[in-house]
Amino acid sequence: MKLSIIGPPGSGKGSQAELFEKELKLKHISVGDLLREESKKNTALGKTIKKILNKGDLVPSKIVWQITKKEISSVRDNFILDGFSRELIEAKVLDKHIGLDGVIFLHISDNEILRRLSNRWSCSCGMTYNLLNYKPRKDKLCDNCGRKLYKREDDRPDVIKKRIKVYKKETIPVVDYYKKNNLLIKVNGVKKPKEVFKEILHKLNKKLYKVSK
Numbered sequence: 001m002k003l004s005i006i007g008p009p010g011s012g013k014g015s016q017a018e019l020f021e022k023e024l025k026l027k028h029i030s031v032g033d034l035l036r037e038e039s040k041k042n043t044a045l046g047k048t049i050k051k052i053l054n055k056g057d058l059v060p061s062k063i064v065w066q067i068t069k070k071e072i073s074s075v076r077d078n079f080i081l082d083g084f085s086r087e088l089i090e091a092k093v094l095d096k097h098i099g100l101d102g103v104i105f106l107h108i109s110d111n112e113i114l115r116r117l118s119n120r121w122s123c124s125c126g127m128t129y130n131l132l133n134y135k136p137r138k139d140k141l142c143d144n145c146g147r148k149l150y151k152r153e154d155d156r157p158d159v160i161k162k163r164i165k166v167y168k169k170e171t172i173p174v175v176d177y178y179k180k181n182n183l184l185i186k187v188n189g190v191k192k193p194k195e196v197f198k199e200i201l202h203k204l205n206k207k208l209y210k211v212s213k
């Protein structure tokens with residue numbers, strides 16, 4: 001199965017992708033994590049990416065695709081792409097190389113995005129927590145691996161507002177594109193992660209069943 005999960009920043013894409021990895025053994029490919037990893041390297045590319053991410057802008061498609069493609073070709077199948085595609089051009093490039101079975105779209109409101117991101121804490125293992133409704137069991141330690149949680153640079157309020165603007169301009173056309181291609185599975189992302197996951201599975205099953213018939 002080849003899936004992709006898209007949605008505004010803070011919609012819980014990472015948490016859902018982690019659940020897919022845990023429950024369905026799909027490889028979680030987080031484009032954001034790949035970019036952040038690259039940005040920590042002391043290379044020209046790493047430095048460029050770091051500057052862009054800290055401003056809340058989108059990393060150019062060419063760079064994103066180069067990094068994502070490498071990861072996809074190492075797994076080939078049974079993966080869930082998290083944070084790709086962010087722009088229409090990326091969706092089209094992906095289509096040329098890999099036919100996705102479904103694209104999950106997590107929907108939440110702008111206010112909810114702000115509220116969530118300003119309370120978000122991340123772990124280097126890929127888990128994210130929210131102090132409002134998804135707290136770690138121990139204060140600022142990861143339930144999954146026990147490491148200390150950290151605040152992402154791009155989760156500051158001024159950067160968040162910019163990210164919402166960029167998202168609307170660039171990613172909404174991607175949503176429309178997948179809708180037209182009958183791949184979109186729209187899910188309300190406001191509920192708790194486990195409940196959202198259940199709804200995704202339900203809708204995904206329905207969709208795949210219909211397709212195979």
Ligand SMILES: [Zn+2]
Binds near residue numbers: 123126
């Ligand atoms: Zn962790």
